[in-house]
Amino acid sequence: MMISPATAADLDAIHEIESHSFKVAWPRETFEAELAREWARVDLIRDPHVIGFCNYWLIAPDHNRAGGEVHILSIATHPDRRRAGVGARLLAHALDGGRAIGATLATLEVRRSNRPAIAMYERAGFRTVHVRARYYQEDGEDALVMLAELRPLTRDPR
Numbered sequence: 001m002m003i004s005p006a007t008a009a010d011l012d013a014i015h016e017i018e019s020h021s022f023k024v025a026w027p028r029e030t031f032e033a034e035l036a037r038e039w040a041r042v043d044l045i046r047d048p049h050v051i052g053f054c055n056y057w058l059i060a061p062d063h064n065r066a067g068g069e070v071h072i073l074s075i076a077t078h079p080d081r082r083r084a085g086v087g088a089r090l091l092a093h094a095l096d097g098g099r100a101i102g103a104t105l106a107t108l109e110v111r112r113s114n115r116p117a118i119a120m121y122e123r124a125g126f127r128t129v130h131v132r133a134r135y136y137q138e139d140g141e142d143a144l145v146m147l148a149e150l151r152p153l154t155r156d157p158r
Contacts, residue, residue: 001086003093006035006042006053013050014042021076024138031055034073043093045086052077054090060101067104070094070150075117083116091124099153106150109143111136121146 006014011028019025034040034055044053054075061068072094077086095106109132110117126146135143 001045001047001051001089003043003045003090006031006044008032008035010042010044010050010053011035014044014053017050017053017076017078018074020079022074023136026074041094041097043090045090047081050078051081052086052090054087054094056094056097058097058101058103061103067150068098068102070098070103070106072106072108087117088120088124091120095124095148095150096153099150102152104150106148108146109135110146112142112144118144118146121148124148 011031014031015025015028018031031042034042037057039057039059040055041058042053042055044050052075055073057069057071057073059069059071072091075087075090077084098106106126108121108126110121112131126148128144129147130145132143132145134140
């Protein structure tokens with residue numbers, strides 16, 4: 001199973017997984033727009049078909065920040081492949097992408113009721129720093145804002 005950047009040819013598979021994963025799925029056009037944004041990444045895992053994806057932003061360090069940021073917008077796994085480490089691999093890949101540009105923080109929002117995702121994020125070093133009350137418009141559910149501090153990538157001394 002390899003992680004690779006998504007292309008326009010992957011949009012139908014991404015949208016199908018998105019539709020099976022969230023109460024209100026983002027439209028296909030949203031992912032199409034993400035593919036065109038310089039700072040956005042949509043990466044996926046195939047085995048051999050698309051079984052999961054991660055949409056995230058890499059916000060490079062600038063003179064106003066101590067370091068850059070990785071903002072996770074969405075991680076989703078095909079229903080038949082959940083709880084098999086696919087989401088965790090995609091999350092680790094996104095965090096490594098942030099470290100590669102000098103990011104020192106990772107942020108995300110997650111539904112308060114999404115216990116499996118919260119547990120995955122906590123295992124990756126995220127902690128809840130804020131609650132956004134009634135964040136999700138379709139049902140008024142709260143979002144947890146989670147943050148992880150990133151350590152720089154280390155080079156293999158070999």
